[in-house]
Amino acid sequence: MTRKTALITGASRGLGRALAQELGRDGWNLILNARGAEALDAASAEILEAASKELAPGDGPAARNGQAPVAITTIAGDVADPDHRARLVQAVNEAGGLDLLVNNAGTLGTTPLPRLADQPLDELAEAFRINTLAPLALVQALLPTLRERxxxxxxxxxxxxxxxxxxxGGYGSTKAALEQISNVLAAEEPEVAVWWVDPGEMxxxxxxxxxxxxDAAPPPERAAAALRHLITERSPxxxxxxxxxxxxR
Structure with a gap:
């Protein structure tokens, strides 16, 4: 059976890590991105351990052959960096293609969050590069394989x-732009499922x-379980x- 492959950005913690663990337990091969290499490697080890327990019990074929139940590739870097995005695309090509792109990496921008009257425009521009333009750039680069598969x-x-x-206002405007990009992309690319999801407070x-x-918010694992359902059911x-x-849950 050919395993599906997912690229998840911002996968070292929070929702990205929780969703990667959900998909790993389902047998997906994973290409994971985050800024910090150490945290990303730790997340990868945890995801692989969980997948091993789910997919390769002691007498399973993967365990007998000494094989990992899923393949996990970690690439640390900034999604706003074109050279880093090129490495992610190369990893997808080496994996033989892509079935799911998860644009999860993001930044709040200026903290503490300022009122719009006080918003530093250079920092807002950087937030747009990370939250809006980097996802679009990855979509543009990976649409051919996503269409094909x-x-x-x-x-x-x-x-x-x-x-x-x-x-x-600053952070919200970057996400509003991403929502409209998603909305139009769904109309332009009917052969590719396009979902834009508000996970709620986590x-x-x-x-x-x-x-x-x-501390009063639900854990990201709750949202990840819902996203797994969305992906598995291939919702419209x-x-x-x-x-x-x-x-x-």
Missing amino acids: GGAILNITSDASREPYETW RTEMLRAAGEDA SGRYQVADLAGA
Whole structure:
């Protein structure tokens, strides 16, 4: 059986790590990105261990042959860097193609989050490079293989893209742009499933950095379970909220 391959950005912690673990347990081969190599390698080891328990019990064929149940490639770097993105595309080519692109890597930008009157424009431009332009660049580079394999694109967004939360204007605008890119992409690429998903508040370092009570939020594993359901069922292209998805726990 040919295993499917997913590229997940921002996979060393939070939602990216939790989703990678879900897909690894389902037997997906994974190409994982994050800025920090050490944290990414630690996440990869954890994901591989979980996949081994799920897919290769002590008397399973993978265990008998000394083979890993899934292949995991880790590539540390900044998705806003064109050279780094080229390495990700090369890894996809070496894997034989791609079935799922998950644009999860992101930045809040300026912290503490400023009001728009005080928003440093250079830092907002950098947030757009990471949150909006880098996902589009990866989509552009990987569309040929995604079309060929009938693949899917999952863009992680936020309710800050739609709601007028004070001090969230800069970050929210980067996600609003990503949502409209996703919306048009779904219309232009009917053979590729395009999902843009608001995961809701999660117990992550990003939420904590925004000055919110992260400890009161649900763990990212809850959202990851819902996203797994979306992917497995190959839901129609569109915008989703984790709170409304079957499979959330």
